[in-house]
Each structure stands twice: as structure tokens, then as C-alpha cells.
Amino acid sequence: MAANLIGEFLRARREQVRPEDVGITVNSHRRVPGLRRDELALLAGISTEYYTRLEQGRDRNPSAQVLDAVARALGLDREASAHLHDLADPAHRRRRAPRRTERVRPTVTQLVASWDRTPAYVQGRYLDVLTSNRMAVALSPIYTPGTNLLRAALLDPAAQALLDVSERNIGGLIASLRAAAGADVDDPRLTELVGELSVKSDVFRRLWSRHHVRPQPGGGVHHMHHPQVGEMELRYDKFVVAGAEDQLLVIYQAEPGSRSAEALALLSALAGDMA
Structure with a gap:
């Protein structure tokens, strides 16, 4: 099975967002680091079910609009947002020919x-x-x-x-x-x-x-x-x-x-x- 590149990236970055930094009140009994899936989905304006499919790798072709919304919800900068789009691009997920040894002119x-x-x-x-x-x-x-x-x-x-x-x-x-x-x-x-x-x-x-x-x-x-x-x-x-x-x-x-x-x-x- 192909690596779930989008899911690995989203999960890692979601866990680094502090709820209080995006206006979410937390209590002492919270067990997950960062945001929950439903919280991120709400911030991005998409359904929790869809976001869950995306993170679990069950939807590998999200639209650019969805990726932009998720990137904004995660507070990604320009480089990280571009990386997310790159991971979601089917052309980049095809197996490539082995790279040649790097040589300097x-x-x-x-x-x-x-x-x-x-x-x-x-x-x-x-x-x-x-x-x-x-x-x-x-x-x-x-x-x-x-x-x-x-x-x-x-x-x-x-x-x-x-x-x-x-x-x-x-x-x-x-x-x-x-x-x-x-x-x-x-x-x-x-x-x-x-x-x-x-x-x-x-x-x-x-x-x-x-x-x-x-x-x-x-x-x-x-x-x-x-x-x-x-x-x-x-x-x-x-x-x-x-x-x-x-x-x-x-x-x-x-x-x-x-x-x-x-x-x-x-x-x-x-x-x-x-x-």
C-alpha cells in the first residue's frame, strides 16, 4: 500500500496546534495533543467525516480549495502549504526513475x-x-x-x-x-x-x-x-x-x-x- 503522505503530514501538524491559540477552550481532562479531528474540520469549514477520510488516506485527491482551507486552519506558512499541495498531487506520487548520482559541473x-x-x-x-x-x-x-x-x-x-x-x-x-x-x-x-x-x-x-x-x-x-x-x-x-x-x-x-x-x-x- 502506498504511503499515506498527506495523512502523516496532517496528523503531525494537527498535533502541534494548541487549541487555545485558535480560540478553543480546553479542560484538564483533554487527552489528545493539539487539535482533535473534529476541531480542525470545523476550523477548515469541512465535515469531520471528510477530514477523517483525508487524514486516513481514504481520499487521495482533495481539491485545492480544501487543501487551502486545511492549511489556513493549521496555520501553515507558504512553504508548508506548498508542501501539502505537493503531497496531494498525483503526479508526485507516481514511482519515479532512480535519481542519478549528483555531480558538480x-x-x-x-x-x-x-x-x-x-x-x-x-x-x-x-x-x-x-x-x-x-x-x-x-x-x-x-x-x-x-x-x-x-x-x-x-x-x-x-x-x-x-x-x-x-x-x-x-x-x-x-x-x-x-x-x-x-x-x-x-x-x-x-x-x-x-x-x-x-x-x-x-x-x-x-x-x-x-x-x-x-x-x-x-x-x-x-x-x-x-x-x-x-x-x-x-x-x-x-x-x-x-x-x-x-x-x-x-x-x-x-x-x-x-x-x-x-x-x-x-x-x-x-x-x-x-x-
């Missing part, structure tokens, strides 16, 4: 390698490092090609010592993984990664079950403690690689004239000495 690899003072790497659809330069690896071995960034953040003590791996940041990575995967649950790479992390990490298992969906931000700041050059505050930007499905070019920079810029320059010199 040689010209992009050459460009990344040419930056000898700027850490940079390309990550793939499932947060695998596909290519990186010497400075990125000097920043951390987790940027070595072949490393999965989510696995490293959850399971690698070296990564946890270097980066901020708070639950909020881990949750953001997991939400971006869901956004990239969409309804393509049969992808072998995704199945392997989710299976491994579900067994090895309680944090992953709990956050994955929440079904949060959010594409990766285009940039931000990483606070790092490097074992050789000390504390660094680095800005990062992520750029979509044109013509490559779901590949992002990630570049780190320091504020000019800052202590972090000095540390990055020292790291560049050390990386050159080790070359």
Missing part, C-alpha cells in the same frame, strides 16, 4: 578550487558535500566531499565542537531536507539517510516526525570555535547553481578588518603550509 568545481582564501563548497539535495576547496576543509573536515552535513551535525563530535548544533539549527536542517525531498519518498538516498539517522539519533527521530518544511535560508552567520585559530564569526551565503537540480554553492566570509578576518587569513596560511 567541472567548471563549478574549478571555480570553487580557485578560491584559496575563501572557504566554499557545493552541497546537494540531501545535504551531501559534493565538492569543496582547501579552505573549506581547513575550516572543518565535515566539508570534505562525501560528508553529509546533517549526519555530521547529529553524530560527529568534531562537528558539534566547531558549530552551533542547537536543536533549533538541527531542526532547520531537517526542515530543509523535507522541503528538498517533497513527496519523493521512494528516493533510495533519502530512505537510507532517514533510516540511519532515525536509528542513531533521538533528536532526529523526534524532529523528523514533526513534518516541518522550510527551504534553506540564503545566508546567515556561523559562530565557530576552530581548534587552531580560535573563535570566528563568519557570514555565509548560499547560491543556487544554475542548471543543477537542488545544488547550492556555499561561501564563507569574514567582516573585513575584524578578528575573524585575521583568523581566516591565518587559517589560509596554515592551509597553504599543509598543501
